[in-house]
Amino acid sequence: MMKCYKCLEENKDTEAVAVCIVCGMGLCMDHVKVIELPVSAGKYPEYKECKIPLPRFLCRDCVDQIMVDAFD
Incomplete structure (x- = not known):
């Protein structure tokens, strides 16, 4: 089973999810951060979300490092 890398740095033994x-x-x-991204299909102006x-x-x-403030 995969272990959490951040926990291993802290000398903990936790399984990754x-x-x-x-x-x-x-x-x-x-240690995981879940970001929910909106999904749409089609072209403007006739697209559906x-x-x-x-x-x-x-x-x-x-x-x-890579996400902008709008995602926090």
């Missing part, structure tokens, strides 16, 4: 889509780091529930956003899992380091 997700993988960061940017860096590939294994993450536990305490999905009712349920697409969840994406990132580590907090990647969120801090």
Whole structure:
């Protein structure tokens, strides 16, 4: 089973529940950040937005480095 990388740095043994889509780091529930992205299909002006956003899992380091304030 994959272990949480951040917990291993803290000398803890915690199983990962997700993988960061940017860096590939294994993450536990305490270290994962879930970003929900809106999804749409089609071209403007006749596009449709999905009712349920697409969840994406990132580590907090990647969120801090690549995401803008609008996603926090």
